[in-house]
Amino acid sequence: MMSLVPTVVSVTLVAVLCCVAIALAAAVWLSFCAPRLDFATLPTGEGACGPGFRVEVYDGVTVLIENDLPYPGSLDSTNRASLPLGGHWDFATDPRETGLERGLQCGEDAVWPDGLCESVFVPHCFNSAQSQHSDYYGVAWYRVRFQTPDSDSNHWFRLRFEAVLLHSTVWLNGVELGSRSGGYTPFCYDVTAALQRASGAVNTIVVRVDNRLTWTSLPPRTALRHNPGWHPYGGIYRPVSIESVPEISILKVEADCRREQRAVQCRTVIQRRTDRHEQRYQLDAVLWAPDGCECSRAVVQGSHSVDSRSADAIGTTAGGISVARFTLPVTEPVCYEDGAPRLYRLKLTLSSTSNAPQSVPLRAPDEVSLLLGFREVRVCADGIEINGRLRFLRGISRHEDHPHWGAAQPQELIDKDLDWVQRLNANYVRLAHYPHAAAELGALRDRGIWASEEIALYQAGLGFASWIQENRRPRDFPWRAFGLHQLRRRELMLNAQRELLETIERDRNNPAILFWSIGNECYTLFRSGARPFAWLRRVAREADPSRPVSMAEATYNVRLLDSRRSALKQMDFISLNLYYGWYYGAAAHAARHLDRVRRYHPHKPIVISEFGADAAPGRSEADGLWKAERVRRGKSYSEEYQERLMRQYCQLIEERPFICGISPWVFADFFCSWFPGNPIPFYNLKGLLSRERLPKRAFYALSELYRQRLTEERGKQEQSTRGTSERCGSADRA
Structure with missing residues (x-):
């Protein structure tokens, strides 16, 4: 019996040494064998560039560029003509991934498989728990036909998807617009050249989607047979629309509501899609308080403000992007609180003021509005302060x-x-x-x-x-x-x-x-x-x-x-x-x-x-x-x-x-x-x-x-x- 003791000790020691060796090997693998990526030099803002995007700065304001378009900010309402494309679409799964070979992307001329094509209502998630495709992972196709909405001749058209899960490629009338990986945020394409705009002409949008995770998708795949901690849904599951946009339009608004300064500081990014002579324009801003009363206004005209309350200028830069900076003073700002959503409404109107013969006329001003709130967040050792109080x-x-x-x-x-x-x-x-x-x-x-x-x-x-x-x-x-x-x-x-x-x-x-x-x-x-x-x-x-x-x-x-x-x-x-x-x-x-x-x-x-x-x-x-x-x-x-x-x-x-x-x-x-x-x-x-x-x-x-x-x-x-x-x-x- 005593002779077995050294043997047991030896086996235990060998096991411990093996575990230590495995742990050290794992540490080396984690720390020294991983791909090299220097986060200290990887751009966080200007100069950042990746799959389908780049970041540029115009007059101190960051502009995200995707599909060669400045990325539009969220606006609560506009006066632009918009055609919602929700409703009945054709849909088919493609488990063998033969759709491209069969030409499903070719728009009106494509022959979709009999018996496999069904009509669905977009926004649509093709693999919900109660769907016949609940356990489907792979490629699927969507198709819809529509007529081009009426618009002014100096407008261009932007196709906007609020989100598609998870990977997508989009065609319009057989022309590939682009591909994208990422299923939770909006993306847009300029479809002006691909649209058939003749009276009565029919256009066809085809979308190829794929809900399978990859090692670099968001969410990322983390194992060979892995899904995230929720169902990997797929489809055109948020709204789709085509918007008619003036050649000179408001792209986005960054509004900082500052309670201590009693003001709303605005940076309005204006997009000009024309290479004609310099276009002069006027931006009118009006702010309404939560009670519906007007509380502030400003006018920015040409390259300077004519309202003494709103300083700063419009600085036109290369690439057709201009930035209008102005301040809207608010005498007695009321805070946005939980349970008390006191919202201010900001309305911006962009109109042409140029008399130059080759300027682009704005037949109707571009109007946008958004809802804002005075709310400040600060972190301290004791907690999170919202509007000056710990919450x-x-x-x-x-x-x-x-x-x-x-x-x-x-x-x-x-x-x-x-x-x-x-x-x-x-x-x-x-x-x-x-x-x-x-x-x-x-x-x-x-x-x-x-x-x-x-x-x-x-x-x-x-x-x-x-x-x-x-x-x-x-x-x-x-x-x-x-x-x-x-x-x-x-x-x-x-x-x-x-x-x-x-x-x-x-x-x-x-x-x-x-x-x-x-x-x-x-x-x-x-x-x-x-x-x-x-x-x-x-x-x-x-x-x-x-x-x-x-x-x-x-x-x-x-x-x-x-x-x-x-x-x-x-x-x-x-x-x-x-x-x-x-x-x-x-x-x-x-x-x-x-x-x-x-x-x-x-x-x-x-x-x-x-x-x-x-x-x-x-x-x-x-x-x-x-x-x-x-x-x-x-x-x-x-x-x-x-x-x-x-x-x-x-x-x-x-x-x-x-x-x-x-x-x-x-x-x-x-x-x-x-x-x-x-x-x-x-x-x-x-x-x-x-x-x-x-x-x-x-x-x-x-x-x-x-x-x-x-x-x-x-x-x-x-x-x-x-x-x-x-x-x-x-x-x-x-």
């Missing part, structure tokens, strides 16, 4: 997901979902894990609900984690998605930069948006793991200095890993995804982890961006335990457990004032291939509402907890206001 974000995370519509979000669904958000007594929605529809952003703004926007840089570099969870077969190990091997891929990071810039361009003027999120649960170990995200933060801050930036960090319940998340110190505040009590540990362990993070980062407040537990609607503790994927045994998937965990987290949050907000995961149950063994197969059941939007017990519990916190906050605010009034009264009497 607690009573939040919820939300996916774009519905059993019937998939990722498509009709206005009626958005309105009903936000009704539930307000019944929850929430004041904040985390829009996960990608830029959401503009209609939802507008609805949040109009209701006075705070929001954050996130780009789809999801679990980048975590291929090893996906591999461990999915199959663990050595031949399937995702070397290309292992740590920095993915995050140093130039194309991936440039795609992330483009989506971030597109999101900011679209939504910068929305006062409901508090901050930008540059990723979710990505690889951030060691100092090298922080560099990609420090670079993305600089991209966001240069494009929009008014908002803080964060990213949601995963927690593994492994102290060695959780204590080395180097990106935390790069962010303006900390966002943590915690699943103590579900995937690992217990809720009490979350308290210890939060205290430890606070010790490491004492000057940064914390938002808990995710936590929760699955609960099958109607399932009780009495139903016993349920065995499913990814979760340790011993879970009941009951509504009681979900409610109990929610209360435990809220209690530990109450005891830690450095936690300034939460957004539990998730608003409603959603379609996800990760969970075939759940009580409802292929659904993530962490929703506070079911997929049919029926509330669970945790919904009512959190609604009551939020109501109590709201009541306490209002009481503190009233005491503060009363104390301020008393001090002012004493000073007056003195």
